[in-house]
Amino acid sequence: MRTRLLLAIVLAVGLLAALAVVVAGQGEVPAPYAGLKNPLPWDDASAQEAGKKVYQQSCVGCHGAKGDALPQFNFSAADHPKDMETRPDYFLWVLSEGRLSKGMPPFKASLSETQRWQMLTYLWSLGKPAATPKPPDGTPQPDVTPVPAPPSEEGATLWVGTPREAEVNKAVKLLATLQDKQGKPIKGVAIEFFWKVDFFGDRLLAIGEAETDSQGIATLEFTPREAGRLDVVARYKAIETVVPLNMKAPEEPLYETEVGIKLPAPGKEVFIGPESAHRLRAGDLAPMTALRLPGGIGSWLWLFIGVIMLIWSTYFRVVFQVFRIPVRREIRDIDTRFLPTIGLGMVMLLGTMLVLMIITGPFSHMHLG
Amino acid sequence: MRTRAESYEQRLERVVLNPLSQTTRGYKLFVLSLLAVVGWGLYAYYIQLRYGLGATGMRDVVMWGLYLVNFVFFIGISHAGTLISAILRVTQAGWRTPVTRMAELITVVAISIGALMPLIDLGRPERVWELIAFGRFQSPLLWDIVSITSYLTGSLIYLYLPTIPDFALMRDRLGYYANPVKRLIYTVLAVGWRGTPEQHRRLEKAIGIMAITIIPIAISVHTVVSYVFSMTLRPGWNSTVFGIYFVIGAIFSGIASILIVMAIFRKFYHLEEYLTERHFRNLGYLMLVALFIYLYLTFGEYLTVAYKMQVEEKHLLETLFVGSNALWFWFFVIAGLVIPALIIILRKGPVIPRMVIAAVLINIAMWIKRFAIVIPSLQVPLMPFDFGAYYPTWVEWSITAGAFAGFILIFAIFAKLVPLISIWEVAEGARETPQPRVATLVEQSGMKPEEIEALLSKAVAEKGRSRVEQ
Amino acid sequence: MQEKEKGLNRRQFIKWSVGAVGLAAALTTPLLPVINQARSAGSSPETPAKEAPAQPDKKKRAWCMIIDLKKCEGCVTIGAPPQCTMACINGHFTPKGQQWIQVFQVELSNGGKFFMPTPCYQCENAPCVNVCPVAATYHNEDGLVLIDHDRCIGCRFCMAACPYQRRFFNWTVPELPPEAAFAEYSPLYPVPARKGTVIKCMFCGHLLHDGKLPLCVAGCPMKALYMGDFDSDMATNGAEVVPLRQFLKENDAYRYKEALGTQPRVWYLPGHGQAFGRTTDDPREFKTPVWSWGGDGFEPRPGIWPWGKEIK
Incomplete structure (x- = not known):
């Protein structure tokens, strides 16, 4: 019994040692990357923005919108920025050469070195808590809740109205009013509408475009298929307005499978x-x-x-x-x-x-x- | 040995019961060798249990193999029996009586072996009970279970009922000086049969009911077996004709098996007097009818598919007609349909060897035909890749050999326990209707049955059959 | 002797009662699981029932997949085996030889080839589910076709019924890397694979409700695979979200062998890899997937004779 216990302990220690060697071996950065430091400051907002763009194209699928999809590489973990600051060369190496065995493709060829550093800067920022801007409240109207966007540089304001309550799978009318500095409607410009969805990560789903009429109102109908609070986004150039929409949950699922022939049933099952x-x-x-x-x-x-x-x-x-x-x-x-x-x-x-x-x-x- | 004083019935009993009381050395050796083959098959099954179905040649593309071929084949043979003997009984064909017992025995043994095959084919045989606990009636496999269980039970009853008077006979004749175990078995199985008119009335009634009941069940069994294939979206299987195609194929190979079994026991059990050329000739003609229907269905099945040439069907026909399975397919056509038809139609040479050769050819060809139904359909690529390959391993061949040996073994053992000719029915037939010509002549002249057969066929040649056989 | 007074022959009594008990036992056999389950549900105080894993997203979904053939390059451009298959193999420890999502090279009439990734199609009128004798394969509420490997009897009827040959069988005990043994089995994540049962792609059902994309979708470097949901009418390839129905309509989506009526939940957007400019005489080679843990898979089989090759 005792010898067995001893053997188990020896084995366990040996295993741990082997594991430690392997882990240490993984962290060893090869020649061209060893010792490299980030040329950009970690909190450079423009670099982060550039990195974010690349990230959302190439990385989101595996790593998730917040970078937390893979537990071994959780970019939104609190200790992650510190880790990146201590060994940036390691992260640059992995990003450049990839880890094909784990599904990570190399980006050496498709991204320049600056772009790669920008990306890492963005990854660093994922671990820092971000301040979420709050949409300003608007004045309620009988059946629509208009929310104005803050006036832009040109002084234009975009108001968006949505019904107070809407039902899933029924058409909803969105009204966007565009006014210039003087409060006069802007006519004949296209307003883009988006919908903030949480579908495998937070993303913007384009609903459509509508042109403003003589009163500066752009109307768009769309049929939302998600229950709960939806955020509808209207955008004109750089002006963006976010307005919440409360959707009532449907009583029945929206998608019914049609299989077989529905014979008249002689009775209840x-x-x-x-x-x-x-x-x-x-x-x-x-x-x-x-x-x-x-x-x-x-x-x-x-x-x-x-x-x-x-x-x-x-x-x-x-x-x-x-x-x-x-x-x-x-x-x-x-x-x-x-x-x-x-x-x-x-x-x-x-x-x-x-x-x-x-x-x-x-x-x-x-x-x- | 044979004296004029021995009556027809006495001789019948003596001839039929003789093999039951004596066991020759050859028989023992035969049984031992069969046991060896079955044992080898069991060893192969052990290997399969130990290593999983990976021990077979089946793989992801061709995922069913010899076991399913054997399943269809044995269930096919099982039709021999009960269906044929029941149809002949219902139509009151007088010549059937010496044939029915063997046919019914084939049914029971073949269906037992056949039903084992899908179980051997399971990847998880220890979960068979789930079929009862979680059985979904929507699955064709459950239809198989229901109809095969019904058929096996019905066939057992149908085999047992007409055997009761024979068991009683054996109880009375052999019972007291045979060994006590045998005596006990016969006494129990005879359930107090004394041959009173009341007993006869009840028995005849029961047999009559069973004969009618068993026919639709027999048809349903093979229909449902075919549904296992035709309920899928596979080229060659996705066919509406499969039900009747399988039923006819089963009757076809079933009659062939009866002919083979009859010839074997005629020779070894000296039943020449009861299994005459007439039986072989009549069964041969039945077989010919089945052959033509099968030929017609085969023709229709392939023509309707070949005319349209859907892409997957095209691949199937290619492999069947000119590809890797062409050998099997054309062997079936030539050795299973053309040659037997010619042998039966042309009437050259003695009847019995002719029919037996035709029957053996048909049974081999029908096994191969089942192979050509099951395997090529699975080999056809349903996705953009190549034809699947299937090479059965020795494990599958051993289990197949074991199944065939088991079939023969059970039959051989039964043949030692049960008289292979229904004594009371034959005797009754001889009493009620004018005695068969050969039998009468044997009694009158004291000549051997073979000599009389020869004389008769000479007379047939001279005068025409109808007048000699009334 | 009391039996005699009651006018009942003891032997008969025993005979009949044994018969009755046997009959009752046989009759209740099909109901046993029900009774067992009812009992285990009722006796929760002393044996607390295993907590169902908390589902972050309980919404009923109608999952589907869209495969953009214009974008799929079979990963010849990065000179690696198809990354969807590789992600699946490494994520599910699929036994060697089983490509749950397999990339086929389909011949074009002009001699070239295009690439067609094929997961399980999760048919709505699934032939495999219809023929299963023990309900070991079934639809869950999200429309995924799952297999319970504790139920499967290995009859392989579902494989015969599948017109897409997207089901695989574990012919022997599969060779798997040691990590596979630590995986927690569920029909949504059938790891490790079990001998004598049928296995296939499950759309990574274990990830979906946690808001994670299936391994193949996440692993595709070309973003050619989209995961969609008919209920909320959205689909995403990890980079963009598209309105599902509109997207299918605009791109002339089709389903493989649609005429069979199986109603697959995998749509293909027609194309031959144009997005990457592949030509018919493209010299770049398609690489077949590799299993990092090696082994022979189910390939070794006994020779024609028992004294031939060895069984592994």
Whole structure:
């Protein structure tokens, strides 16, 4: 027992040591990169902006919008900026040469060295808490909530109105009013509309464009398909207005799978079993068996059940005939009737089992609701 | 040995029961060698259990192999029996009586072996119970289970019922000086049969019901087996004709198997008097009818597909007609359809060897045909890649050999326990209808049945068949 | 002897009662799992039921995938095996030989080839789900076709039924790297693979509700794969979000073998890799995926004779 324990400890220590060597080996930066320092200041906002652009094109897919999609390389961790400051050469090396075995492509060829440093500067900023600007409140109107954007350099203001409450999958009318410094409407310019979505990361989804009319109002209809608070963004040049939209959740899922022919059901489904048999087990494990008669009492299954019951009751009757073959007393040195009794039992057992097999079963098409 | 005083029934009993009371050395050796093959098959199955299905030649593209081929083949053979004997019984074909017992025995044994095959094919055989607990009736496999269970039970009952009087006979004849175990078995199985009119009435009624019940079940079984294939979107399988195609194929190979079994037992059990040329000729003609229907269905199946030439079907036909599976396909056409048809139609040479040769050819060809149904459809690429490859390994061949040996073994053992000719039915037939010509002549003249057969066929040649066989 | 007084033969009594018990047992067999489950649900006080993993996003989704064939270059441009397949292999430790998302080279009529990545199509009218005898493969509420490897009996009927050959079988115990053993199994993340069961792509169901893209989508350097949701009508390739239905319509999206009626949830945007200027005589070579942990996969098989090659 003790030797075993000792052996285990020795093994564990050895393993740890090996692991340490491997980890240390990973951190060793090869020649062209070793010792390089970031030429840009870490908090350079313009460099961060440039890095952000590249990041959102090439990195978001794996690393996520906040850089936290991969736990080994969590850029939004609090200690991450410090890590980058202490060994920038390592990060530049990984970024340049990639880690193909782990799916990280090399960027040496596609990005210049400055661009790569800009990218790292942006990654550094991900670990710093960002101050979120708050949209200014607007004056409520009867059925729309207009939110003005702060006047831009040219002094124009963009007001956006949305309905107070809207329903998912119903068309929503968005009104954007563009006024110049004097409060006069600007006519004939295109306003772009976006929608802030959280779909595998926060992104802007383009809804469309609309042109302002003589009163400076651009109207766009769109059909949102997400419940909860939506942020609609209207943009004219550099002016941007964000307005919240409260969407009521739909009662039914918006997408219904259409499979098969909908036959008129003779009745409501008969279902005997725990309610959970309607769903998958926890962790999406295979569903459980329940007694089900699709179509209820008038189910088409009766056809099969009837045929099988007919067949097996015929078997029963036939074996019963054997059972009733009269046995004369003088040859009953052994009671031979147990054989047909066993036969009857088997027939009953098998027949009932088959019928039960037909009417019980797991429900496997959860997507059909 | 044969005396004039021995009546027809006495001789019938003596001839039929003789093999049951004696065991020759040859028989023992035969059984031992079969046991060896079955044992080897079991060893191969152990290897498969140990290493998983990776021990077979099946892989992701061709994921079903010999086991499914054997499954279809054995279930096919099983049709021999019950379907044919039931149809003949319902149509009251008088000549059937000596044939039915063997046919029914083939059914029970073949269906037991056949039903094992999909179980051997499972990747997780220890989870078979889930088929009962979680069975989905929407799956064609469940239809198979339901109909095969029904068919096996029905066939067992249908085999057992007409055997009761024979069991009683054996209980009375062999019982007291045979070994006690045998005596006990026969006594129990005879369930107190005394041959009273009341018992006869009940038995006949039961048999009559079963004969009618078993026919639709037999048809459903092979239809459902074909549905395992035709419920998929595969070239060659995606076909509406598969149900009847499989049923006819099953009857076809079933009759061929009966012919082979009949010829073997005729020779070794000396049943020449009861299994006459007439039986072989009649079954041969039935087989010819099945052959032509099968030929017609095969023709229709491939023509309708070949005319349209959908791309996947084209690949299938290519591999079947000129590609890597052409050998199998044309072997089936020539050895399974053309040659047997010619052999049966041309009537050159003695009847029995002719029919047996045709039957053996048909059974080999039908196994290969099942191979050509299952494998090439799986080899056809459904995605942009090459044809799949399938080379069965020794594990699969061993299990296949073991299954065939097991089939023969169970049959050989049954043949020692149960009279292979239904004594009471043949005797009854001889009593009720004018005795078969050969039998009467044997009694009258004391000549050997073979000599009388020869004389008869000479007479047939001279006068025409109808007048001799009334 | 009391039995006799009651007028009941003891032997008969025993016989019938044994028969009745047997019959009752047989009748309830199909219901056993139900009863067991009901019992385990009822007796939660003493045995606390295993907590279902908290789902950050409980919304019902209708996942789908869009594959832009214009952008897919089979990764010949970066001289590496297809990165979607590689990400899948490394993320799922798929047994050697199983490419759950496989990139096929499809011949063009002018002699060239284009690349077609093929995951499991998660058909809405899935032939595999329809034929499974034990509901080991099933649709979950999000429309993903999953496999429960504790239920699968290995009959391979689903593989025969799949018209896309997107299902794989674990013919023997697969050779996997040691890390695979630490993975927590779930039908959404079937790792490690189990002997004698069928396995396939699950759209990385374990990542989706956590707001993470499937490994192949995230791994595609060309951003040719999009993950979409019909319920919220959006799709993203990791770089941009597009309105799903509009996007499919504008790009003439099609589904593979649509005429079969399986209703796959994978759409292809037609094209032959034009986005990267591939020509028919492109000399760049398509590289087949490699398994970093090596091994022979399921390839070694016994020879024709027992004394031939060895079984591994």
